[in-house]
Amino acid sequence: MTGLKPVVLLLPLLLVAACADQATIATASEPRAGFSFVTDASRRATGADSAWNQSAAEVAATEARVRGLIAGRTIGPDTAVQVALMNNRGLQAAYADLGLSAADLWEAAIGTPASLELSLGTIGEAGLARSLEATITGAILDLATRNSRTSIAETHFRQAQFEALGETVALAAETRRAWIDAVAAFEAAALIARTQNTADAASELAAELGRTGAMNRADQAREHVFTAELAAERADARLDAQLAKERLTRLMGLWEADIDFYVPDALPSLPGRQPGRSDAERLAMQHRTDLAVSRLALEAVAKEYRLEHATRMLSDIEIVAGAEATRSDDGDTETERVLDASLEIPIYDTGRLVSRRAELAYMRAAHELAQQAVDARSEARSAHAAVTGKYRIARHWRDEVLPLRREIDAEALRSYNGMLTSTFELLSDARDGLDAQLSTAEAKADYWRAEADLAAVIWGGSSMGDSE
Numbered sequence: 001m002t003g004l005k006p007v008v009l010l011l012p013l014l015l016v017a018a019c020a021d022q023a024t025i026a027t028a029s030e031p032r033a034g035f036s037f038v039t040d041a042s043r044r045a046t047g048a049d050s051a052w053n054q055s056a057a058e059v060a061a062t063e064a065r066v067r068g069l070i071a072g073r074t075i076g077p078d079t080a081v082q083v084a085l086m087n088n089r090g091l092q093a094a095y096a097d098l099g100l101s102a103a104d105l106w107e108a109a110i111g112t113p114a115s116l117e118l119s120l121g122t123i124g125e126a127g128l129a130r131s132l133e134a135t136i137t138g139a140i141l142d143l144a145t146r147n148s149r150t151s152i153a154e155t156h157f158r159q160a161q162f163e164a165l166g167e168t169v170a171l172a173a174e175t176r177r178a179w180i181d182a183v184a185a186f187e188a189a190a191l192i193a194r195t196q197n198t199a200d201a202a203s204e205l206a207a208e209l210g211r212t213g214a215m216n217r218a219d220q221a222r223e224h225v226f227t228a229e230l231a232a233e234r235a236d237a238r239l240d241a242q243l244a245k246e247r248l249t250r251l252m253g254l255w256e257a258d259i260d261f262y263v264p265d266a267l268p269s270l271p272g273r274q275p276g277r278s279d280a281e282r283l284a285m286q287h288r289t290d291l292a293v294s295r296l297a298l299e300a301v302a303k304e305y306r307l308e309h310a311t312r313m314l315s316d317i318e319i320v321a322g323a324e325a326t327r328s329d330d331g332d333t334e335t336e337r338v339l340d341a342s343l344e345i346p347i348y349d350t351g352r353l354v355s356r357r358a359e360l361a362y363m364r365a366a367h368e369l370a371q372q373a374v375d376a377r378s379e380a381r382s383a384h385a386a387v388t389g390k391y392r393i394a395r396h397w398r399d400e401v402l403p404l405r406r407e408i409d410a411e412a413l414r415s416y417n418g419m420l421t422s423t424f425e426l427l428s429d430a431r432d433g434l435d436a437q438l439s440t441a442e443a444k445a446d447y448w449r450a451e452a453d454l455a456a457v458i459w460g461g462s463s464m465g466d467s468e
Contacts (some may be wrong), residue, residue: 024109024150033102034161035095041165045287045459046172048082052095062086063258070254070261077179080252084175085168087253094167101160108153152303159296166289166460171251173456177449178248179263184445185241187266188438192237195434196230226431267444270394275387275451283458284380285343290460291376294369298345301365305358343373376457383454390450394443397436405436 027033035052042050053059066087069079085091249259277283285291345366 024154025106028102028106028109028157030102032099033105034098034157034164037161038095038098038164038168042085042168042172045165045169045455046081046085047078048085048172050085050091050168053092066252066254067258070252070258072260072262074262074264075179076264077176080179080248081172081175083252083254084171088171088251089253091167091171094164098160098164101157105150105153105157108150152300155296155300155303159293159300162289162292162296166293169289169456169460173452173460175248175251176452178244178251180267180445180448180452182241182244182248182263183265183267184441185237185244186263187441187445189234189237189241190265191434191437191441192230192234195431196227196234267441267448270391270398270444270447275391275447277384277387277454277458280380280384280454280458281377284376285373287459288376291343291369291372294365294372295343295345298362298365298369301362305362343369345369379457383450383457386450387447387454390443390447394440394447397440397443402436402440405433409433 031054032052039050042048051058051062053062066083069075069083073079075083245263248263249255254261
């Protein structure tokens with residue numbers, strides 16, 4: 001009967017293994033584990049709903065909904081963002097990464113099942129005992145480390161949620177900027193087209209005057225070259241508009257018949273209010289997905305080396321400045337008041353670490369997080385300054401420069417009608433007027449881009465604000 005003793009010892013271990021964390025398993029085994037967090041947060045950040053398509057039927061349903069939103073229609077930026085969050089396949093791949101992280105958590109929570117493998121050479125009582133002993137040892141080790149491994153897997157799963165949210169917000173911001181670029185390009189093309197109509201009429205008049213001998217060949221050439229230059233600029237503007245719309249189409253995940261949509265011919269007017277968010281820095285500290293991912297990476301390092309007690313909380317500025325984590329003489333944790341916009345970083349008692357490598361790994365993660373917070377704070381201030389600055393510049397062009405330019409054009413036309421100036425002088429003024437209109441339109445586009453960048457900086461990562 002001695003050979004049965006290992007079997008008796010193995011049974012309780014098998015029972016314990018069966019009693020794994022059922023709540024964690026239930027959460028991690030859901031088909032869309034962690035996705036509700038992504039959808040809720042992305043809705044607050046972008047105003048649009050994201051979708052995770054996991055079957056051919058769901059893909060077909062999404063494509064049908066997309067067609068209903070855009071087919072033959074002129075779409076605004078909100079519609080463009082909504083389509084991108086439902087239909088962009090790259091985003092779907094990012095959501096699959098979230099699913100893989102949930103699968104890792106599921107496997108960690110379940111653990112390695114205890115199993116007994118016997119070969120013909122171990123049928124004897126001694127061989128059976130050795131096999132059971134090895135199995136029991138493995139089960140004990142698995143149970144001893146399961147909680148730690150599950151906790152680390154949970155942290156990585158939360159990281160994956162924030163990373164999926166970051167990808168969602170980044171795509172929304174990039175799509176909104178692409179919509180702005182496309183509409184701005186079409187607006188520029190329309191402005192050039194209107195001026196070209198005037199130039200074409202003047203060119204025809206110059207040709208007629210040349211036939212009657214009232215205009216010499218040099219003056220005719222001046223009229224014709226302006227028309228030819230505008231034609232080249234118009235063709236270039238049309239190409240820019242086509243390419244900008246194609247980039248928007250690509251971000252929205254459209255192809256073949258689904259590309260039958262339009263964008264407006266002009267961007268919205270400037271808002272009457274002073275834009276910007278004076279609390280952009282604080283909001284960035286609260287919402288940035290890259291900061292959340294880095295904080296969880298720091299937490300994962302602490303769990304990996306089994307750090308349990310933080311000696312104090314330091315702000316990111318204190319970390320970057322080289323503050324040291326120390327306890328007071330009486331063992332109490334020292335705390336300091338930090339600004340509302342700061343990011344607090346837990347500093348653990350590194351004296352408990354078993355190796356220099358562990359200490360360096362943790363402090364590296366802490367310094368990386370601190371620097372990211374400094375960068376995020378700076379990016380938020382810059383984005384706020386850009387919005388307010390671009391708004392003032394656009395209003396100056398609209399309210400100061402453009403009215404003066406129009407007054408000059410009106411006077412030039414009256415002088416031309418009174419035969420006080422030549423057609424060439426009229427067209428020269430028209431060229432200057434076109435430049436003013438294009439600059440006004442571009443200043444307006446710069447403002448709307450800055451608005452989009454500010455929202456991206458508050459919610460997204462360090463890549464926000466970059467465009468192709």
